[in-house]
């Protein structure tokens with residue numbers, strides 16, 4: 001059967017890998033940071049900037065939020081989320097599970113699914129593996145996530161085991177429903193295979209043609225010449241999710257059970273949910289190298305620039321996080337020398353850009369002093385421009401990560417980047 005996505009590794013250094021994911025809509029160089037468009041759009045940053053300035057190839061949207069508002073009927077009536085939002089590159093949708101499980105007081109969990117009260121109007125709603133697959137088919141995202149249960153970070157071993165067993169049963173149900181939906185033509189983002197990824201679309205963000213010609217050093221055998229649309233089905237791809245909190249033996253068990261079902265890619269869930277940093281790094285160090293080498297590995301909901309680099313060094317390929325826009329709205333800016341907060345009085349007469357080393361359009365033009373003034377005056381442009389810079393900084397960091405892996409200097413890049421990052425922590429972000 002034709003596959004939904006292609007995954008090709010270009011170079012490796014230690015566990016760190018750089019490669020290209022080809023979906024039916026775009027080619028995505030990895031490691032990749034996926035900006036989060038919770039409601040089908042980013043908070044404060046228009047798609048135009050993502051396309052023209054940052055060359056973002058994939059954005060994440062939240063099933064839970066879009067399911068509640070505007071609702072799947074509206075989005076399906078308007079042709080799916082790509083047409084509705086005009087974002088024509090790749091979309092990944094989460095399953096809604098994580099949001100529902102964070103509504104601790106408002107939900108009732110059964111084998112069948114989760115009943116919960118909408119945070120918008122208090123109405124009773126229901127999500128299950130089948131409903132989540134239905135919604136994600138209506139949205140027409142290019143990468144679909146299975147519906148999972150995420151145990152809390154401090155859950156004991158029995159609760160975590162019960163949770164991962166439920167997650168495994170739900171993963172099976174998700175895949176069954178997903179397959180039926182694909183066969184029934186319910187995917188509103190379906191692309192005829194003849195028009196999947198027209199060659200004109202393929203513009204590498206980096207001069208990687210040379211690197212792409214280099215054989216992978218992993219022993220995998222990616223398809224020949226997979227730089228275009230050859231062999232893609234035009235259908236949605238489905239990723240499985242590995243749970244198990246901080247218990248390594250349970251993580252391994254969850255991995256085995258998920259791989260047994262078989263998915264286009266594998267995600268690590270249940271990290272960055274309140275556990276200590278060393279726990280996250282230990283889980284990644286243990287788990288990532290055991291995940292299938294020939295599938296993309298996605299660490300959900302993580303993280304800071306430091307987390308991204310540390311996870312890449314342990315073998316992770318994909319990330320998403322709301323931090324660039326969430327922090328941006330409260331004046332928090334990420335820079336190559338650590339986080340700063342533009343509200344700090346010391347920036348009142350500062351004529352430097354947010355990050356003198358950043359090439360984004362905000363840093364090219366505006367000073368910290370001016371942005372601080374806008375912020376203090378309650379001008380929405382302050383939040384918009386800091387969010388813009390933060391996204392550009394995250395995207396540029398991943399670009400540099402990819403380049404360093406390709407040139408075999410990732411270890412040096414990692415140590416220099418991290419020590420610089422700690423130089424000027426401004427706190428309070």
Ligand SMILES: [Zn+2]
Nearest residue numbers: 358360363389
């Ligand atoms: Zn900038």
